[in-house]
Amino acid sequence: xQRRGGRLLAVSTDPPxxxxxxxxxxxxxxxxxxxxxxxxxxxxxxxxxxxxxxxxDIAVPTHFLFDAGGRVVWxxxxxxxxxxxxxxxVLAAIRRGLGxxxxxxxxxxxx
Amino acid sequence: MTADPHNPATSPxxxxxxxxxxxxxxxxxxxxxCLALSLxxxxxxxxxxxxxxxxxSGAPLFATLALGAMWATRNALRTRRRWVRIACVANVLLLPxxxxxxxxxxRLPRTTPPQIESSIPELTLLDQQSRPVQLSExxxxxxxxxxxxxGHW
Numbered sequence: 001x002q003r004r005g006g007r008l009l010a011v012s013t014d015p016p017x018x019x020x021x022x023x024x025x026x027x028x029x030x031x032x033x034x035x036x037x038x039x040x041x042x043x044x045x046x047x048x049x050x051x052x053x054x055x056x057d058i059a060v061p062t063h064f065l066f067d068a069g070g071r072v073v074w075x076x077x078x079x080x081x082x083x084x085x086x087x088x089x090v091l092a093a094i095r096r097g098l099g100x101x102x103x104x105x106x107x108x109x110x111x
Numbered sequence: 112m113t114a115d116p117h118n119p120a121t122s123p124x125x126x127x128x129x130x131x132x133x134x135x136x137x138x139x140x141x142x143x144x145c146l147a148l149s150l151x152x153x154x155x156x157x158x159x160x161x162x163x164x165x166x167x168s169g170a171p172l173f174a175t176l177a178l179g180a181m182w183a184t185r186n187a188l189r190t191r192r193r194w195v196r197i198a199c200v201a202n203v204l205l206l207p208x209x210x211x212x213x214x215x216x217x218r219l220p221r222t223t224p225p226q227i228e229s230s231i232p233e234l235t236l237l238d239q240q241s242r243p244v245q246l247s248e249x250x251x252x253x254x255x256x257x258x259x260x261x262g263h264w
Contacts, residue, residue: 010260033244048220061259066255082156
């Protein structure tokens with residue numbers, strides 16, 4: 001993503017403090033957005049009402065790939081709790097959806 | 112061997128003493144091995160979430176559960192020990208339990224597709240350091256992979 005001037009952002013309904021722990025514990029190189037009231041989750045159509053063990057609303061695990069024009073060029077959603085997208089599938093979608101476009105301010109930071 | 116009152120080895124009790132253990136059929140070792148087979152499939156499915164071929168179809172899970180169920184059925188039919196039989200039935204029941212868990216309990220709701228080609232919502236969220244992030248500004252700088260996850264880790 002970075003080579004293409006892009007970025008990865010994760011989203012969950014966790015509050016920022018919990019997400020900060022997740023980033024720290026897993027040494028994540030990307031940021032996690034806090035969608036506490038599930039507004040973005042609802043806007044993207046991935047709400048799982050009452051899906052948390054506590055009964056709170058969470059998201060269905062989903063990946064969206066937006067191109068630089070802000071349009072969705074690829075998506076993947078889990079159908080089962082145990083579903084995980086294969087990294088190769090994500091990479092192939094990035095190559096297909098974004099082509100080999102290189103550049104943008106983020107790309108100059110390297111990686 | 113007909114009973115001969117002059118030869119204790121041929122009395123009914125002696126005969127039973129020699130043949131009883133084998134006639135009782137599979138014992139606890141067989142039950143435990145069989146359970147281990149069934150549970151190993153389930154454990155692999157639950158613990159090795161990043162091994163994709165295990166989860167693509169659930170086939171490895173059901174193969175081990177089915178093998179365990181068939182073996183347990185065979186044990187149950189060949190044993191005379193009540194508790195062994197009960198354990199075998201419990202083992203067989205792991206198969207429908209696994210089917211239920213896979214096809215019903217683990218399912219997530221269908222997501223309503225914002226159509227491919229739809230655009231990023233005009234929303235600003237806080238990141239893990241409580242800095243505001245405006246999504247439309249992010250995509251102005253380049254493509255974005257937005258990953259929704261369940262949270263609650």
